[in-house]
Amino acid sequence: MRPIAFALAVLAAAPAAAPGFAAPLCDQFGFAGLLAKCNRGAPIELTLASGQPLYAGDGPVELQSGAYYELHVTADGSAELALQGPDFFRAIWMNEIVIEDIEVRPMAIDSLEFDAAGTVRLSFVAIKPGSYELKIPGSSGDSQRVVLAIR
Template sequence: MKLFRRFFFAALAGFVLAPTGASADDATPKPSRASKNLPELIIGSADSTYAVNQKDFELIAGQGYRWKITSKGGFEYKFVTDLFRNVWMDQIVINDLEVHMDGGPAWLEFDDAGTIQVQFHTVRPGEYTWSVPD
């Protein structure tokens, strides 16, 4: 019986002193119901056809986002990302025209300067790359 009491009090002390999962996660951003705007990605500029204004974007799993991708370089761009295979695609907006899809696009192609807005919900956490291949 004494052995059981020692074990019980040791377990109780360990439980009380151990940090809870809620306190460890408090610093982690939580998804909200409202879609958030990502910083606009601008591909190309007057000085360089391969310039980009931002390379890295940090997203929260389960969050909805609106992302404007703009071509300004006067060059034909094919925007490719494996992120589109790991999100729920809500819509793509081009010149106030909406494209609703049942899955992500393979790529976005800019034949001229312009903006495409992509609206999606993140599904899988991870690191995803994006590129503008030849």
């Protein structure tokens, strides 16, 4: 029985001592839990446009595991474009996808495709630490992808 108690004590203390450990965004989650307002990171804005960069920021988008985020993807309608990132979509818990005020609560997605201009809003909780990318399928340029790092 002692080895089990010792192992549990080590596991309980491990996250606080692990390198790269990040504290939660808020201390009191309340009734909303992980979706609490204090646990929300800044929205991530992406633009799908022919010949334009996908993401306007520099470097990877830093996300914190356990924090709630919104990803806003806006297509300008200049071309039929998609956004794919199956590894990223499996590293998060998807709360909902909102398209023209229609809420969808999917189990999983691989990609989104825009046939016309519009905006989609994905709300999610970052879960699995790692580095992931969202990109326009068939493109090879660095400006046609964005790296999202979950810490």
